[in-house]
Amino acid sequence: MTDNERYSVWRPAMAGIFPWMELLSRRRFGAATILVLYEVSVVALWIHTLRMHAAAGASLPRNIVSSLAILTGASFFIRVIAVVRALRPLAGGEALESHGRVVLRRLMRDTKGIFGLAVLLLLSYLAVTAPLLAGDPMVMVFSETLQGPSGSHLLGTDLYGRDVFSRIAYGARTTLGIGLAATFLNILLGTTLGLMAGFFRGAADAIIMRLLEILNSIPFLMLAILIVAVFGSSVLMLIVVLSVFVLQPARIVRGQVLDLREQEYVKAAVALGAHPARVLFRHILPNLLSTILVIASIRVGQNILSLAGLSFLGMGISPPTPSWGSMLQEGRAHIQGAPWLGIFPGLAIFITVLAFNLFGDGLRDALDPRLRGSP
């Protein structure tokens, strides 16, 4: 590649229109193929929806519009990133690789991590495009109850003649949504409590540790079922239960903070008279980041499992709304005649959690190669 080509102004322009060209020029053929497929699917879905609704003469339903908006928005986002990347040589090039970039590169080379990420992207795609790809998950067709997998119903139908594939696709929305939201809150709370306990010690530490001991003295699921049964089940309630009553992250963060406090550079900062807040945010928190990311990726999987368990016991998402756990609960009664009802929703849970765990493993290896192989 000559200097002229490298600094050409056409490159960023090209990246803005056809972002996969940017990837092709860097010989990322796999990523380029995926991107092309994605873009084609977005255009195809637009054309398909517009034609369908032009024929019907009705305005587009809101959930379809929001799906299309998210898909298109992602396309634009990818273009922005591609343009920024292509502009970088013009701005003077990259002198040193940042830590984030090194980690990203290691992650990209890790087969299981990248596989997990690919599955997660696919699942997110399924969740976003559910209204476009799948039929209505609530429509009951009583002439087609308990049908096995076939061409018209990819994964069969349930007791009320609802399409299982549609319900799984919509279930991905609730599962991923609640799983991610609960994990975010959980990590936020756990990190805050762990930092307080480890950094300030004293009364804060004692109170937080006793709280952890109390929570650890009965099975989490028991407490979760009890609270949901007593106070009623709603999406918000589930997010709160899954995030507030699991405080393992706090314990791990606390341990790390106790270690970091003893490090020379932290002691030096304290000796130099740095404000505690400065020590906390400049010296301790950045070193916790990789631990927090790894815990988060593993917690998502755990939260999805707990959510499925709760729904399975009838304490999660309330029935007409599709969720994988409650689909299994309904399928439990029909394992003799309609085994697909007990197989596919569970497979969906398994694949999702496995993908998060694979990604988490890959992320851990990429963030800290010394930890390779630890659970």
Added chain:
Amino acid sequence: MSGAPLLGRSWAETRKLMGSYFVRRVLQSLFVLLALSLIIFFILKAAPGNIAQIMAGIGAKLEDIAALEERMGLNSPWPVQYWRFLRGFFTGDLRSAAFNEPLLTVMSRRLLASAELGVVVILFSVLLSIPAGILSAVRRNTIWDYAITVFALAGISVPVFWIALLLMIVFGSWLRWLPISGRGMDIGGLSILTLDGWRHLVIPALSLMLVQMAMNARLMRSSLLEVLQQDYVTTARSKGLREVRVILRHAVRNALNPVLTNVGLMTQMLFAGAILTETVTAWPGVGRLVYQAIVMRDEPLLFGLTLVIAIFFQITYLAIDLLYAYLDPVIVYD
């Protein structure tokens, strides 16, 4: 080998070192139990409605409900009710409202069923997962290692109740080899004494085992890999010891701690609440009782159950600590 204990330090030494620590831990446990009992009591009382309304049924007359409330002591102030629960728990007077039996009677049979399942699961999963973990770490990056790692990763990602459901579909419904649910015949409350009992035990035990084995194998592998890089392993090798001896006597012994902790936690989960597995396979254990008690809003039973489970948890935590101190002379609690 002289009179030294096989592992770590002697019990006498352990006891001396642990004396004051032990007392403090017990006090701490008592505090945790008291706090938990209060929390559970308030959760139960904060709920809208009460057990009298549920027992009286939908459409019951208000006078009937009031009479039932009066009889069950639901009109007394909360501290009085709490005290009645707590005293009842210790004197054995606490009666389940739904089963109309004392707590001990309701629990004992189910405790036996859970214990049976738990012992079988722990025994088999430990016996299988530790060798698997060792093999995986020692033969690192071979086909064995990959197979075990993939199995372990799948095991921690799979919902345990789905595995039970799959086993029910395959072995119960398609092949018709095993009964789908329930516990089967028993002799004196123990169903592992009968063939029928074993046949019922297979599905819940297998599904729990798969998950537990996965966790243990992963822990064993990573812990052994770490130990194998330590200097003393190199020393042992350079002394000319055979590899088998280096691994089994020097490395594995020191790599067992995390696995032991997990076995302790496993005991808790299995005895106190394999809630999902027991519910899906209708195994009449403590986990299923917990679920029933919650669904039926059986406040006294739930209160008692929570305390029994929490006491069991505290005992296992203490046992894990003691075992650690016994096995690893470096650990000193203060």
